[in-house]
Amino acid sequence: MSFLSPQTERAARPPEDGDDVYLRARQLSVAYAAGKTGDIVLAVDRVDLSVRRGELLCVVGPSGCGKTTLLNAVAGLLPISAGELTLKGRKILRPGPDRAMVFQQPGLLPWRDVLRNVTYGLELSGKLTRREAAARGRELLALVGLDEFAHVYPHQLSGGMQQRANLARALAVEPELLLLDEPFASVDAQTRETLQVELLGICKRAKVTALFVTHDIGEAVFLADRVCVFSRRPGRIVSEIRVSLAEPRAEARLRPEFLAYVRTVAEALGAGRGGAPGATG
Amino acid sequence: MATVVLLDSDAAGLRPVGGARIGERWQRLALGGLFLVVLFAAWELEAVLGLEPSIVLPSPAEVLAAFGDLFTSPDIWADFAASGQEFLYGFALATVVGIVLGLAVGWYVWLGYLVDPFVMFLYAIPRVALAPLLIVWLGIGMSSKVALVFLTAVFSVLINTSSGIRSLDSNLLRVARCFGASDLQIFRTIALPGSVPFILGGLRLAVGQALIAVFVAELLGAQHGIGAMIENAGQQFETATVFSGRFGFAAAGMVLSSIVRWLERRFDAWRL
Numbered sequence: 001m002s003f004l005s006p007q008t009e010r011a012a013r014p015p016e017d018g019d020d021v022y023l024r025a026r027q028l029s030v031a032y033a034a035g036k037t038g039d040i041v042l043a044v045d046r047v048d049l050s051v052r053r054g055e056l057l058c059v060v061g062p063s064g065c066g067k068t069t070l071l072n073a074v075a076g077l078l079p080i081s082a083g084e085l086t087l088k089g090r091k092i093l094r095p096g097p098d099r100a101m102v103f104q105q106p107g108l109l110p111w112r113d114v115l116r117n118v119t120y121g122l123e124l125s126g127k128l129t130r131r132e133a134a135a136r137g138r139e140l141l142a143l144v145g146l147d148e149f150a151h152v153y154p155h156q157l158s159g160g161m162q163q164r165a166n167l168a169r170a171l172a173v174e175p176e177l178l179l180l181d182e183p184f185a186s187v188d189a190q191t192r193e194t195l196q197v198e199l200l201g202i203c204k205r206a207k208v209t210a211l212f213v214t215h216d217i218g219e220a221v222f223l224a225d226r227v228c229v230f231s232r233r234p235g236r237i238v239s240e241i242r243v244s245l246a247e248p249r250a251e252a253r254l255r256p257e258f259l260a261y262v263r264t265v266a267e268a269l270g271a272g273r274g275g276a277p278g279a280t281g
Numbered sequence: 282m283a284t285v286v287l288l289d290s291d292a293a294g295l296r297p298v299g300g301a302r303i304g305e306r307w308q309r310l311a312l313g314g315l316f317l318v319v320l321f322a323a324w325e326l327e328a329v330l331g332l333e334p335s336i337v338l339p340s341p342a343e344v345l346a347a348f349g350d351l352f353t354s355p356d357i358w359a360d361f362a363a364s365g366q367e368f369l370y371g372f373a374l375a376t377v378v379g380i381v382l383g384l385a386v387g388w389y390v391w392l393g394y395l396v397d398p399f400v401m402f403l404y405a406i407p408r409v410a411l412a413p414l415l416i417v418w419l420g421i422g423m424s425s426k427v428a429l430v431f432l433t434a435v436f437s438v439l440i441n442t443s444s445g446i447r448s449l450d451s452n453l454l455r456v457a458r459c460f461g462a463s464d465l466q467i468f469r470t471i472a473l474p475g476s477v478p479f480i481l482g483g484l485r486l487a488v489g490q491a492l493i494a495v496f497v498a499e500l501l502g503a504q505h506g507i508g509a510m511i512e513n514a515g516q517q518f519e520t521a522t523v524f525s526g527r528f529g530f531a532a533a534g535m536v537l538s539s540i541v542r543w544l545e546r547r548f549d550a551w552r553l
Contacts, residue, residue, distance in 0.1 A: 120470070
């Protein structure tokens with residue numbers, strides 16, 4: 001359990017190191033039949049990638065580049081076409097309680113109050129009693145700053161608060177790997193920055209290992225220990241950038257090295273845009 | 282309708298602010314009531330002026346008197362009991378069968394393919410047209426009436442329920458699947474609560490249709506029942522009694538719809 005693991009230094013060693021690797025993709029390709037035509041689309045093309053314990057890895061790429069497909073494959077929602085995809089050495093075949101996903105849409109059950117939404121994953125896994133689950137739910141509400149809204153319905157919350165509840169729900173099941181798919185893309189800019197800062201704090205406190213997908217370069221640099229840059233579809237990793245920003249990160253945005261990282265990622269992204277053959281966006 | 286977004290945890294803020302809504306409610310009731318009063322006044326005026334003989338259009342006072350007479354005669358209670366039973370049995374059966382079948386048809390795609398054409402076919406027939414057939418099959422007693430009420434009401438429940446299941450929020454389904462929910466868990470935690478508003482909407486439609494069915498079924502031959510009573514009164518040109526019977530139906534319909542509305546509000550609190 002990531003919550004119980006010993007203190008981890010973030011991104012100190014290269015990702016090739018053995019037992020610390022949680023998620024590993026080797027020559028991973030994912031194709032799926034798209035839309036009404038049923039055409040086979042190769043979305044992820046021979047990707048090598050790993051996420052180490054306690055690390056936050058951001059995947060950045062142009063929209064439609066296959067980064068969400070990658071995330072869905074890791075979540076077990078899509079079968080992989082070739083290569084290997086493992087979490088702590090176990091093959092990923094289907095969704096499971098060792099992973100939890102935070103989508104762009106909060107996806108809270110509208111007929112449940114916030115607390116019962118947060119405990120939803122626990123309820124499905126059936127590992128805790130109702131009372132234990134409620135206690136754990138309250139802990140997480142406190143962690144995301146929603147402790148006073150336990151018995152409020154989702155429609156009464158602002159978009160940012162809904163997304164915090166969504167995050168709490170994902171963390172409640174103590175996933176080994178947290179998957180985030182542009183979770184802050186549909187909240188306003190100000191709320192987004194607040195949530196990014198909070199996410200960093202929460203990840204640190206809860207010792208979360210996370211794979212974060214975004215098209216927002218600033219967001220990726222701000223949050224990540226490492227940034228993987230995807231090319232246009234079919235998604236390939238064109239560059240991998242290690243980010244080490246001085247603490248506290250919350251103030252990093254104003255420092256010159258932050259801008260330098262943003263420029264590096266943007267250049268890699270630009271190269272990836274031009275580079276891939278047959279790209280359609 | 283305004284959505285209440287909470288910016289602080291102040292307990293008072295958790296409830297929608299009342300003032301404006303209460304004012305609106307009074308306005309609504311006052312206007313609706315005023316319109317009814319004007320209508321009745323015009324009706325009474327017509328009777329006072331004697332534009333139509335009372336056998337064609339009895340005055341409100343006469344209808345009221347007939348209403349009083351009805352409730353002093355012992356027959357009316359037998360009529361009420363008969364109509365009430367027909368409604369209750371038919372409607373209860375339609376609710377249970379409609380919900381269960383609707384859930385199944387919405388959930389299993391192949392079952393939907395199998396029965397959709399048949400359901401559409403039956404739904405397209407005016408179901409009261411089945412009444413003569415049902416009397417031939419089931420006789421003139423209670424069972425043919427219950428059958429007609431059932432057949433009239435069941436499709437609204439079934440179609441609404443299945444479309445509720447089919448229009449579930451795909452985001453919620455994905456969330457459940459990500460948490461590794463089994464089909465049964467998805468059904469229980471997403472599909473069932475998600476389709477409750479649709480089911481209740483179907484029930485509200487079905488109430489009106491079932492009442493019509495009770496009336497039509499009794500019209501075509503029955504010993505007891507409000508419909509039969511109206512039919513008899515009509516044949517004897519007791520127009521005031523016909524009117525009071527119709528008002529009885531209207532009252533029953535309004536009470537039953539309010540019950541369903543209340544249920545909808547109760548289960549729909551999260552939708553506001």
